[in-house]
Amino acid sequence: MMSEQQPxxxxxxxxxxxxxxxxxxxxxxxxxxxxxPKTGLSDFGTLVFTYHPDKLCVELKSxxxxxxxxxxxGIFYEHVTNTILTDFVETCHPRKATLExxxxxxxxxxxxxxxxxxxxxxxxx
Numbered sequence: 001m002m003s004e005q006q007p008x009x010x011x012x013x014x015x016x017x018x019x020x021x022x023x024x025x026x027x028x029x030x031x032x033x034x035x036x037p038k039t040g041l042s043d044f045g046t047l048v049f050t051y052h053p054d055k056l057c058v059e060l061k062s063x064x065x066x067x068x069x070x071x072x073x074g075i076f077y078e079h080v081t082n083t084i085l086t087d088f089v090e091t092c093h094p095r096k097a098t099l100e101x102x103x104x105x106x107x108x109x110x111x112x113x114x115x116x117x118x119x120x121x122x123x124x125x
Contacts (some may be wrong), residue, residue, distance in 0.1 A: 011091040012022040012062035016053045022095065025057065026050045032061075037074035042106045049088065051097035058092050060073055077103055081113040089117050092107070 036043050047067070049058075066071040066087070070080060085099040097117040102108065115121065 005073055006069070007113045009065040010062065011066050011087060013056040013092055014059050016055055016057050019053070019055050022052055024050060024052055027058075027060070027063065029063075029067055032070070033071040034080050035072060036106075037076060041106075043077065043106070046102050047081075047084070050099065050100075050101075051088075051092070052095040054093055054095050056092050058088065064070045065108040070103075077101065077111050077113055081115060085115045085117060085118070085121075104108070 005064060025047040029049075031044075032047045033042050035041070049063075051058075060075045067084075072082075075083070081099060081101040084101075088094075088099070094117065098114065100112065100114045100124065102112045
């Protein structure tokens, strides 16, 4: 059905200029999309990253390109949300982070997947 998936573009970081401060960064990505692996139809959603950086911050252009990499990727909501936060945490090493993924209704059902790092979170697969 779908062609072989290409590797995702890498997330990039830059040095946090205020690592001694505990502050929050909120990033909204209202145009996220991927593909339902069961139907082949596009899934659309809004991703909201909220994180407290330590030594590194995510570079926004790389985040955009990384997320665009999911545009033709067949992946379930739960899997994509977990994968994105795992990649984010492994790249940025934040003090804490939350990813909230709210997908547009399909068949009258809206799905929201919310993950918190470090609560109940492991990067091992």
